[in-house]
Amino acid sequence: MLVIVIEDDKPIANLIKMNLELENFTVEIFSSAESAYTALLELKPDLILLDIMLPGMNGFELQARIKQKNIPVIFITAKNDQADKLMGLKLGADDYITKPFDNRELILRVKAVLRRINNKNMINDTIKLGALKLLKSKHQVLLNEKDLGLTPKEFEILYLLMKNYQQVFSRTQLLNYIWGYDYYGNTRTIDMHIKRLREKLKDYQAIIKTVYGVGYKLDLGKVE
Incomplete structure (x- = not known):
């Protein structure tokens, strides 16, 4: 399954990539929302891990643009403000995790979101x-x-x-x-x-x- 990580902090992005690959996910990293958005026109990811504070277009703006694609999104951010969490969920994000986070928690949240999506696909037999x-x-x-x-x-x-x-x-x-x-x-x-x-x-x-x-x-x- 393909997971796209949009994170401008390279060490964090590489750590996420390593942990997901240990769980047999395929991972692509993008450091900006603009480059990710261009790639999303061709790629069909199963999940996006999206930072909010990005150079140029921020995570909220990207989520608003891709909302109609119905791709599951988990926001990953240093922000812990309740208003930001509510904004992310309002824009259609499936979950929200705050830095610093435990790698095991991230994996569990990724798998939980994917399970929910798979359950939604069990419609009309x-x-x-x-x-x-x-x-x-x-x-x-x-x-x-x-x-x-x-x-x-x-x-x-x-x-x-x-x-x-x-x-x-x-x-x-x-x-x-x-x-x-x-x-x-x-x-x-x-x-x-x-x-x-x-x-x-x-x-x-x-x-x-x-x-x-x-x-x-x-x-x-x-x-x-």
């Missing part, structure tokens, strides 16, 4: 994660708007993983959820279905992560 779109009522999954042609069991596995994004499921849990407790097969069944799912996902197959010794989870990571 539709789950959207990056280029993947699952249409539950049609029993169909699209990748870049092209049908993957999944079998019923492949669909159920992917639905479970998408609905519980980043949650790890053991092979036994997947067997129980998808095939039921009275199924007499072994966990190799899961591995074969995961293999076929990855083949159908092609360049996107890396989103199904193997958690060694545990099982599988869905994580967009650096795929996009």
